[in-house]
Amino acid sequence: MAFGSRAAGSGKHRGSSRLSRKTAGYAGIAALATTGVVGTLAAPAFAADNSGAPSMEDTGQNSIVVADGLQDDIKVQAESQQRAAEAVAAQAQAEAEAKQRAAEAKRAAEAAEAKAKAEREAAEAKAKEEERKRSNAFVAPVSASVTTQYGAGGGMWSSGSHTGIDFAVGQGTSVHAVGAGTVVEAGWGGAYGNNVVIRHNDGTYTQYGHMSSLNVSVGEQVGAGTVIGLSGNTGNSSGAHLHFEARTGASYGSDINPLTYLRNRGVGI
Known part of the structure; x- marks a missing residue:
């Protein structure tokens, strides 16, 4: 039988696809438009067609939008x-x-x-x-020449020789300390008249005799060139002059050559 043969040969009848149906619907609308029958049918037809339109999920457009948004966020x-x-x-x-x-x-x-x-x-x-x-520093006690040398003999000196040197200066000439030190004696010194004795920083001593007046006192600090008094003619003296001695100690008898003493300290006499 022909019907039976068709059923056995073809199997189940496959319905038209969703896209085919939609395409046919679109074709029908186009046909109605040519005949002018659109007024009452167009809106329902489109509504029906829209109700069956593929969703964004079907087309994949939503994935694209999401991907673009994610890229913007990442950027x-x-x-x-x-x-x-x-x-x-x-x-x-x-x-x-x-x-x-x-x-x-x-x-x-x-x-x-x-x-x-x-x-x-x-x-x-x-x-x-x-x-x-x-x-x-050391300086000369006065600016004058030496009249009597150290060690000169004569009856004028109790030791029999001159224990210092004499400078030829007149009355009232300024007498200077030859170096920095401390005054250990200032006043009457017997045969020396008014005298000053200074202990210097190097441990040596100098003596200035026969002065008319004194400008310093015991314990006073002096420097090289300090005016300690004025020359005169006091004590055992035959005329105004300055008697100058250099000593290794404060006491009489420790005298050394004054010229050598001064020259060794840079004083040109």
Whole structure:
């Protein structure tokens, strides 16, 4: 039988696809449009067609929109992270530069302090050297020639010889300490008349005799060139002059050659 043969040969009848049905519907609408029968049918037809239109899920458009949005979010996040990284780098650079400036300022301050310290030390050393020179400097007691040498013999001296040297100066000539030291005697000295004895910084002593007046007292500190009195003719003296002695000790009898003493200390006589 022909019907049976068709059923056995073809199996189940496959219905038209959804897309085919829609295509046919679109074709029908087009046909109605040519005949002018659109007014009452167009809206329902389109409504029916729209009700069966494929969704965004069917077409895959939603996935594309979501992917585009995600890419935008990633881009914004990346830009934000980049700006944050740049801010952190700028802050780190600023901190490094500030530290470098602080270190340079510290080094400059230390260098200035070291320079100032060196200058202070140099000035102090110079002042000490000048003071040392002043302390060790010696000058002549008066500006005059020597009339009687050391060791000269004669009955005028109790020891039988001259224990110092005499400078030919008139009454009232200023007499100077030959070096820095301390006055250990100032006043009447018997045969020496008005006299002054000075203990110098090197431990030696000098004596100035026959003076008319004294300007210093015992215990007073003097420097080289300090005026200690005025020349005269007091004590065992035959005329105005200055008797000058150099000694290794404060007592009489420890005398040494005054010219040698002064010349060894740079005094040209």
